[in-house]
Amino acid sequence: MQTRDVLAWRASVAGSGVMGEPAARGRFGEYGGRYVPESLAEACREVDEAFRGAWADPGFRGALTRLLAVHVGRPTPLTPAWRLSGELGVQLYLKREDLTHTGSHKINNALGQALLATRMGRRRLIAETGAGMHGVATATAAALLGLEATVFMGERDMERQSLNVFRMRLLGAEVVPVTSGSRTLKDATSEAMRHWVGTTDDSHYCVGSVVGPDPYPWMVREFQRVIGEEARVQCAAELVTGVPDHVVACVGGGSNAAGTFAGFVDTPARFVGVEAAGGAGASGGRLGVLHGFRSLFLQDDEGQIIEADSIAAGLDYPGVGPEHAHLRDLGRARYVTVTDDEVLGATARLARTEGILPALESAHALAWVIRAAGSGELPAGSTVLLTLSGRGDKDVSTLKELL
Template structure:
């Protein structure tokens, strides 16, 4: 295993925003002041005990942290492994997204700004951002691809109920990447009073590093929790990857451990598996591109993973061989979605169902029988129930 103890880029991120050859800051001059201000504000806040106390207090008393680790006894027996879930689905708003948006909303107030904008795919980041805005008295606008607003109509209603404006983006593929494009255009026009709350470990520095820092609470809780249950680190730590914030937050605590780190991408959007380096959305990372460098469309049954790129830290961890990235198809995901519900009484979001689909497929193969496996259950399946019901023919 690569020794990362002397490499701050992999374990803590360096402050020029580079993870090896990836990351950086590729933005128009009109946004430079905003991201420099954000970087300075975040660094000051992260070192401020009062800010950190407020942040952690909200996550505990409002967000529901710490989230537990649950052993899947029935699936463990049937698969021949020891399977544990880090239960981010039990957080307020139903996913890991609240960890990041509470931090960024507090930074928005610290910068003296009054409005927050966000992009969203499956709607979980949008709902969490709308929630934080309501809690902290901020105006909020969420950009969402028109196709995703149809797939995730319940989350659109939730955002509106929370007092946020939802803008359906009709350009391009009408999915997550187009929502990001529109949110960035809006940010350029109103940067003085508006903060752009990016939902994943992507975008120009400091976003990939900052979002990872806000999400690393997942792994920092999970490692001692799993050690208390099994007496050591798990053999495998697994999480789904779109942009990759839940995986980055989980992997961080285990990057110097003996655990194998596996990120699971959708087969139709496997940026690590099939992508090539490029500069898009303010960062250098791996993206699905054609021979002319044009961004290709991604596909996933999960709107939250429907992104043709990946966060730069994941590109770096893959490049140095510390993390492995695999993919699963939609049929495998739908099967895993139903399997967890029927076996354990836990309905997962379609995103973490990707991780479970890989585990089910590889139990006894790439994951040897008897292995201990920790999967980050990044969200619950309420938002996906109607979509899956239609796909399975329940409403025909």
Template sequence: MNYHVDSNGYYGKFGGAYIPEMLYPNVEELREQYLDIIAEDAFQEEFNALLKDYVGRPTPLFLANRLSEKYGAQIYLKREDLCHTGAHKVNNTIGQIILAKKLGKKKIIAETGAGQHGVATATVCALMGIDCIVYMGEVDMARQKPNVERMRILGAKVVPATSGSKTLKDATNEAMRHWINNPKDTHYIIGSVVGPHPYPDMVTRFQAVISAEMKTQLKEKTGNEDPDYVFACVGGGSNAAGSFYHYLDNESVKLVAVEASGLGVSSGKSAATTALGKSGVLHGSKTLLMQTPDGQVVEPYSISAGLDYPGIGPMHAHLFDTKRVEFLSATDEEAMQAGIELSRLEGIIPAIESAHAFAALSQMKFDASDVVVINLSGRGDKDLDTYIKWGKY
């Protein structure tokens, strides 16, 4: 079984590039050049130097002793929350801003849900002196106000998306619309493993540094570079793609993706795509998405802005379809409780997105010898207002 993208941009039956004619030159330019550019020595030298000296990589792999004791396994946390800007998103924006420069682009646009990708994009644009516009749902702007202000401080223009559910899907729609109207001088830094080919593969390659480091660090700590389990939360799925990448072809490693089931999978207020979705096209690729019988997108819901998306990336759709990855889900309440539990047991307040991955621990049965790695994809600073409003701590 092949779990990687093919030459046509497909993962099995998912993927491709379903795009308006106006975007074809941009996407085709990327498709033709991205692999050659990122393979260049000069690109790799600049990318790796910035990951080390600017982002702060490698991020630690931390043995969570109290969490391990509670769940009866050796649980390690991949500390992406310690990256500059507070989440894994910056791995991708560093790669894409270097690529955009090499393609001669003068302006950057992005979409964001929880705001972490927006902050990471604004950060690298400030670093490189490039104009930046970030589209963000009006609802997400209200619940992630600190990140909105961080983007503005960094010099980005933050544009509210006021249509639909006013969340991530709608921000992506607005960014795509902008790109269609400004195709020649603008690069769109997509933040997740979604969108037309080559974006899902390109973002995965930039995030694959996570699992590459995991292997080296596990070898040092346990004598074996392969864990028994890797857990990650999934909305679009960039942190999961990076966490899983170097283990995809090793089926002795169990991969677990955790979606947001909101108020419950069957509540009508959920973002559990694999439980509720079917094949369709969204934002330029064929994937699994939540939709009505006549193909209209169902509005997603999650307490976490970064998981509030009606689909998943095409790679994840293929991993679900082939059963390579086990997909679980956690409700708002379960995720919030898991976030507080991690805070109390290990002194780490996680992003609510990441807390969903921790919530799945209670759904598993481990052996005491099992080595479990959870990708702690972001820190909870941005979510303090949500934690406070929830109040059960």
């Protein structure tokens, strides 16, 4: 893209508010909001006020930046996928969130919220988790800052992610099995919110994605914005054009995608969010309310939530973050789906061409790139930035059974 085109794009989005602070009442277009009982409304208002104050405080921002550097290992590298790029005919670059301490992007947000909790005088973190990576990140942040942690996890996810359950407990967290419903992420989130109702005085609910009642969707996005901001600088140094043609990330709730997209929102880069075929809120959802926010959710003809199903526990959520729904409506991002078989193939292919074992969640994004390059949807020579949101150690048991 020529420099004048980049400048024209920036001028067109300047002042548009896209991926900025949400509108009144925590809205992204018609999505978002704060649909909670009065018992949680005050707690959400306190989190909102505390986050606004913290985010405007150079001392808070500086403390978080230092922790991300010395504890997490930021900045994470931008890795050219040389061999796979040659096979696909595109220039593929991987933003390596799998190389963070704890092994995924979740630690960026968990540390930010843990610091916020201490600022608010809270001594305990509550969290939900699907694949276990947000639970591990929350337990890690709690241990580092001397906080208690209680993590709710679906019983089914505990079985397929037993390694992360052990990691959380070793770090000192209490892991509470959730036996209701599908026993996955949706039900863990419901239980965590119910628990928060009775513990708001001493606990902070550390939401793991860009979901939940206001201010969580934009607060989590801001804590994850570091991914996109780093990648923007790295792409400027690495790419001839300075900006990739496509920015691609997997989407469940959508925090790694939101953080990555935020760094490139004022560029002509095309955003692609990749969902699981069995859990595609942005691609196949309808307007509804769940877990305190309004967005797109999988529903039956009577408006009841349909359970999501994915090989990746972290994408087993029946909806999508409200800002992603808004980006879809604006046409700023498109959302596509891939199948479990495509994900397994992409996982093996990256391992064998680049020596990198991705998390099954991240492999969704890669599966789309492989498919799109093969079909010509990605023109030959295109530059693609893909956020590798986590590493695949946690999925080895699943891979052993299916590959």
